[in-house]
Amino acid sequence: MSRDTTVVVIGAGPAGVSLANFLRRSGVDCVVLEARDREYVEGRQRAGVIDHRAEQIFGEFGLAGLVGGGAPLETFLEIRVEGVPRLIDGPGLAGGRPSRLVPQQLLVRRLIGAYLEDGGDLRFDARDVTPHDLDGDRPRVTYRDADGVERELTCSYVAGCDGFHGVSRRSIPEGALTTYSFDHGIGWYTVLADSPAPRYPLMAVSRHGFAAQFARGPHASRFYLQYRAGEDPRRWPDEFTWEQLRLRLGDDGLPGGAITGREVVDMRSFVAEPMSYGKMFLVGDAAHIITPMGAKGMNLAVADAYLLARAIVAAERDGDRSGLAGYSEACLRRTWDYQEFSRWYAEMVHEAGDESEPFRRRLALARLDRLFRSPTAGAAFADLMAGTEVSPGRWPAPR
Numbered sequence: 001m002s003r004d005t006t007v008v009v010i011g012a013g014p015a016g017v018s019l020a021n022f023l024r025r026s027g028v029d030c031v032v033l034e035a036r037d038r039e040y041v042e043g044r045q046r047a048g049v050i051d052h053r054a055e056q057i058f059g060e061f062g063l064a065g066l067v068g069g070g071a072p073l074e075t076f077l078e079i080r081v082e083g084v085p086r087l088i089d090g091p092g093l094a095g096g097r098p099s100r101l102v103p104q105q106l107l108v109r110r111l112i113g114a115y116l117e118d119g120g121d122l123r124f125d126a127r128d129v130t131p132h133d134l135d136g137d138r139p140r141v142t143y144r145d146a147d148g149v150e151r152e153l154t155c156s157y158v159a160g161c162d163g164f165h166g167v168s169r170r171s172i173p174e175g176a177l178t179t180y181s182f183d184h185g186i187g188w189y190t191v192l193a194d195s196p197a198p199r200y201p202l203m204a205v206s207r208h209g210f211a212a213q214f215a216r217g218p219h220a221s222r223f224y225l226q227y228r229a230g231e232d233p234r235r236w237p238d239e240f241t242w243e244q245l246r247l248r249l250g251d252d253g254l255p256g257g258a259i260t261g262r263e264v265v266d267m268r269s270f271v272a273e274p275m276s277y278g279k280m281f282l283v284g285d286a287a288h289i290i291t292p293m294g295a296k297g298m299n300l301a302v303a304d305a306y307l308l309a310r311a312i313v314a315a316e317r318d319g320d321r322s323g324l325a326g327y328s329e330a331c332l333r334r335t336w337d338y339q340e341f342s343r344w345y346a347e348m349v350h351e352a353g354d355e356s357e358p359f360r361r362r363l364a365l366a367r368l369d370r371l372f373r374s375p376t377a378g379a380a381f382a383d384l385m386a387g388t389e390v391s392p393g394r395w396p397a398p399r
């Protein structure tokens, strides 16, 4: 039966361009359809941490240079409690497995560059992308190209990498998926500012509300401030934002700077099960979203892409379909593990400063203290930060 390509990848975010590179470098052809233009996709700022496991995955495909190369190595994590600093050596406690600070837009730009240099097919401005016949042998994907011309691609697999609001998950018949949504009841105001990077990634527990500061290059930082129910932080004057940061971080000398980006993040979690339907496989945020606590969203997307690439290569090259059959289960185990970690982490750093709930506050402080006192508790935390094993199986040997 004729087909235009083996895999149609919908979406060119971290999940889609990781998958496209892994497939292409394993000799499987694919076409990536992206709704937006290249400038938009390469400029979208969100995540900033690539964990050690994700870096290893890129290394397996000769792409380690995309996540290394000059970006500062994440070392200690500082958790400041009411202005008192405590440091945790995450990479050391995880047996020498550091994570790296790699802004998402930089990673995506580099992955797109690598894929196109390899001769990959990526179509920007693809509108009205619609998957069809997902439960047949020969799925199709229709779309309108940048000139408005209707196009159709036939394929063996469709990879839904189009994020939480994309078309892929919605194209699965109602009733075939079970979904779980959770509102953590926590809101963050996040600003990007021309302010020197902190010495270490910094989280601050404070009775005035949680705050955090992470490097975004040597001269820029991303700050996070918890806001309370009923507040609208978009109305905060910048001077108030800086005052709150100084108060919560316990740092009167924190220099103010131009604020170049502002966003409100309401902490939500979502999981769709299973992550496949017929020939459609959901990857990354299309299947699950997670709070930024623990910095796992982008890393989950990369791990899903890896497992799917591996499963497709095994099926196409060796006729072994077990990876495809087990794809959803393998991804979901990891997803739920990280959802639990992210919830645990969020509860700890927010409740430890919340004077309105004294008992819960003391529990959260005890939990936090254990991280620094108990090497076993510290190592368990560090293991999750570094990224857990993706799968015990091996990549099929190249022919």
Ligand SMILES: Cc1cc2nc3c(=O)[nH]c(=O)nc-3n(C[C@H](O)[C@H](O)[C@H](O)COP(=O)(O)OP(=O)(O)OC[C@H]3O[C@@H](n4cnc5c(N)ncnc54)[C@H](O)[C@@H]3O)c2cc1C
Pocket: 010, 011, 012, 013, 014, 015, 016, 033, 034, 035, 036, 041, 046, 047, 048, 049, 104, 126, 129, 161, 162, 163, 164, 165, 166, 167, 168, 190, 263, 265, 283, 284, 285, 286, 292, 294, 295, 296, 297, 298, 299, 300, 301
């Ligand atoms: C403020 C914020 C901070 C975050 N911080 C972190 C962090 O520190 N660490 C971390 O790991 N994660 C973080 N995340 C989460 C992380 O950004 C996501 O998990 C990650 O972007 C998921 O990648 P993805 O490729 O699955 O989806 P997306 O990044 O959403 O990419 C989907 C792509 O599909 C395209 N698309 C959508 N619909 C269609 C369609 N119909 N047809 C074709 N293309 C389509 C989109 O244009 C987009 O390019 C953060 C998220 C936010 C919002």
